[in-house]
Amino acid sequence: xxxxxxxxxxxxxxxxxxxxxxxxxxxxxxxxxxxxxxxxxxxxxxxxxxxxxxxxxxxxxxxxxxxxxxxxxxxxxxxxxxxxxxxxxxxxxxxxxxxxxxxxxxxxxxxxxxxxxxxxxxxxxxxxxxxxxxxxxxxxxxxxxxxxxxxxxxxxxxxxxxxxxxxxxxxxxxxxxxxxxxxxxxxxxxxxxxxxxxxxxxxxxxxxxxxxxxxxxxxxxxxxxxxxxxxxxxxxxxxxxxxxxxxxxxxxxxxxxxxxxxxxxxxxxxxxxxxxxxxxxxxxxxxxxxxxxxxxxxxxxxxxxxxxxxxxxxx
Amino acid sequence: xxxxxxxxxxxxxxxxxxxxxxxxxxxxxxxxxxxxxxxxxxxxxxxxxxxxxxxxxxxxxxxxxxxxxxxxxxxxxxxxxxxxxxxxxxxxxxxxxxxxxxxxxxxxxxxxxxxxxxxxxxxxxxxxxxxxxxxxxxxxxxxxxxxxxxxxxxxxxxxxxxxxxxxxxxxxxxxxxxxxxxxxxxxxxxxxxxxxxxxxxxxxxxxxxxxxxxxxxxxxxxxxxxxxxxxxxxxxxxxxxxxxxxxxxxxxxxxxx
Numbered sequence: 001x002x003x004x005x006x007x008x009x010x011x012x013x014x015x016x017x018x019x020x021x022x023x024x025x026x027x028x029x030x031x032x033x034x035x036x037x038x039x040x041x042x043x044x045x046x047x048x049x050x051x052x053x054x055x056x057x058x059x060x061x062x063x064x065x066x067x068x069x070x071x072x073x074x075x076x077x078x079x080x081x082x083x084x085x086x087x088x089x090x091x092x093x094x095x096x097x098x099x100x101x102x103x104x105x106x107x108x109x110x111x112x113x114x115x116x117x118x119x120x121x122x123x124x125x126x127x128x129x130x131x132x133x134x135x136x137x138x139x140x141x142x143x144x145x146x147x148x149x150x151x152x153x154x155x156x157x158x159x160x161x162x163x164x165x166x167x168x169x170x171x172x173x174x175x176x177x178x179x180x181x182x183x184x185x186x187x188x189x190x191x192x193x194x195x196x197x198x199x200x201x202x203x204x205x206x207x208x209x210x211x212x213x214x215x216x217x218x219x220x221x222x223x224x225x226x227x228x229x230x231x232x233x234x235x236x237x238x239x240x241x242x243x244x245x246x247x248x249x250x251x252x253x254x255x256x257x258x259x260x261x262x263x264x265x266x267x268x269x270x271x272x273x274x275x276x277x278x279x280x281x282x283x284x285x286x287x288x289x290x291x292x293x294x295x296x297x298x299x300x301x302x303x304x305x306x307x308x309x310x311x312x313x314x315x
Numbered sequence: 316x317x318x319x320x321x322x323x324x325x326x327x328x329x330x331x332x333x334x335x336x337x338x339x340x341x342x343x344x345x346x347x348x349x350x351x352x353x354x355x356x357x358x359x360x361x362x363x364x365x366x367x368x369x370x371x372x373x374x375x376x377x378x379x380x381x382x383x384x385x386x387x388x389x390x391x392x393x394x395x396x397x398x399x400x401x402x403x404x405x406x407x408x409x410x411x412x413x414x415x416x417x418x419x420x421x422x423x424x425x426x427x428x429x430x431x432x433x434x435x436x437x438x439x440x441x442x443x444x445x446x447x448x449x450x451x452x453x454x455x456x457x458x459x460x461x462x463x464x465x466x467x468x469x470x471x472x473x474x475x476x477x478x479x480x481x482x483x484x485x486x487x488x489x490x491x492x493x494x495x496x497x498x499x500x501x502x503x504x505x506x507x508x509x510x511x512x513x514x515x516x517x518x519x520x521x522x523x524x525x526x527x528x529x530x531x532x533x534x535x536x537x538x539x540x541x542x543x544x545x546x547x548x549x550x551x552x553x554x555x556x557x558x559x560x561x562x563x564x565x566x567x568x569x570x571x572x
Binding site for chain 2: 019054057058059060061078079080082083085087089091092093094095096097102103106107109110111112113114115154
């Protein structure tokens, strides 16, 4: 690890934001994201994710606290901090009347890129995001997915070291979502630190290494996805049987419930093995053709954490 | 940001602004040309012939500098107020706010965009006037200084208007209820010497009168007022509005949550 690697890509210290001296959107959150990380910020609507991103990108004025991007303070060294940062907001925020190429070229200009370099990098990212053929099209004529990709190309044109995406795949179809995931994995592998907020927990589980769960302006959990999943105490599996389910199996140590005439669900607690379940099912002559998780594992944990936090706040 | 990077950012904003008003030339460049032709035909040829001389010049010669200034003022103002408010409304202003571009470069870029349109329309109107009368320049420095500084001033005013505006209605209130009356009473169509003493004193408080008068002096060499006062006053107003606009940008008034 070089000394540069030990400087967090993003460091947030005791960040607070109170809107109109009434609503406390952020209650002193602290967070470090290390270079090269693929980091997820999860939280329900109104948790404070977008406010945090707004403050980092200077679109929202913080009430107190400090933010550094690769060691550069956003207040005292804003120019250097912003050069390291690319932001893809949740909502479309480009001129609908301008052409795709102009939007990306202008953004390069705002970062002071010489024209020749700006033109080359605009071409590179429009091609990577499959928008090169649409470069002369006014932005309003693009589909929703293309508009999202345009915002990613725009955020990358000055080649930032830290890319923050606020719900980048909201409202895009599955195919496009998967291709966006591949693209983000590629640029992360090439060295860009990525932070994303998402409602799709599958997205966080699939892409990210570390995670912060935010709720009601506080960080409820800040850990790796792996250790978060290890905290799961219980999982529910759905088993589909061959033919019709003649009777509901009785499995020692497991709660079993019928779903329909072809399937049933089984609770498996931490420490229990699936081999034991299969052994008992085989003994009862029940043939299984497929099995799956009842719900996304992270989703269950996320809901549990948010509910626990709500109870804590209320008490 | 280095000086050369800031220069690139400035040119980017200016290029974007020029591209914008030339792209929609039917809304921005054509209407003042048509309006001014109508003014020249009606006030210059039809009515002007009956009015006779004013300040030693034919009425059409007298009114031409005022009409040019009127076009410069309204277009410089309209360009910045509509462009900046539209960027705010569509949230594309965030492209600039998240970038390292310093606030004064953002301001200068938009203001120079307004100046570009003000001067472009001024040139178009001047070209139109040549179909009706001959123009000559009495004092080049005064003429160019007044055109440039007036368009800077009203671009700054348009910028401040756009920052405070919440709706498109808010963008049109100042031009309709403030700018147009001040321009029409700003000596575009008459010499204030024609007014009673009291109204002459009131008119002197109108800054547009000083700009129109100084511009007319630059072209025709006649003046109702002190030219030096107009040049200094205009410069002071530009400095004051620049400081106010920069302060609003710095504090993020109605731009940052």
